[in-house]
Amino acid sequence: MSRFSPFKNGIPISVTEAMIERIVKMKSDGHDIKVEITPKHIVLSGTMEVKKMMFKKNVAFRITLKPVHVENRTISFELVEMEPIDRNFINQRIFNRPPFFEFENRTIKMNVNAWNIVRIIPVGTIKSYELVEGALKMKLSL
Template sequence: MKKRLDELRNSLKDKGVTLAITSDLFLLALQKTMNKNNEIGDLTVSFDDGYLTIVGNKKVLFRLVKFYARLRPVDANGRVLTLKLEEAKPVKWNWLSKVILNRPPFMKFSKEVIKIDLNSIDKIRAVPIGNIIKFEIKDKILWVKVGL
């Protein structure tokens, strides 16, 4: 009986549903965390060459500062995707990065590590069970496999 259960577990180990998260879906989830007081404008999100890129403008002391953040996915735990801040302009200003990238409950920023709760995206939340077992950025899409 135990052998049969182990065989069943192993056969289901890699089974899951693969979902395509486009940059538009990601941007929509990000915009839901913002209010008009954030003064962030011209926000765009893209998935290229294995990276997530966020670009926009932030009003700081009566002038617009253009920002750019390039993030690399490194790990997944449950339905939370962990990314590392690889590059940011203006030059990894920690306070500015925190203001832009810390968007609880969807996205949390701490010391160049961003944790994104993918359950904030309707397409992921529609799958009632399972955790992320695989993820990759390919063909301008974030592909997420939610295991059974």
């Protein structure tokens, strides 16, 4: 008699576009922030207030991220493209969201353990992950 375990290949977890949007909007200077997850990239778009001298201007931005590395419960994304201008200070203002995101050297690290949906599972590391339409799906090892 064999035993069937529904979690034999790991515990499935999904992080949705709405979840990432909510985190990026927290304490953010960004407006109209939208997150789109496709099978190849995560794309963030919106507007950011930029101050230059005594003037303030809302600048539209679009950031494209590609997952490149997993370690324990952290997924690293490469900043593939930033439009219209690639400025570190804009990336810092968007992705400086500890404990969820860290930004350094064109790499965004997402600590999935900061999400309640993952934190409730006290053991395991990210075994696999994939981008699908609307979500980042991953499996935690047991």
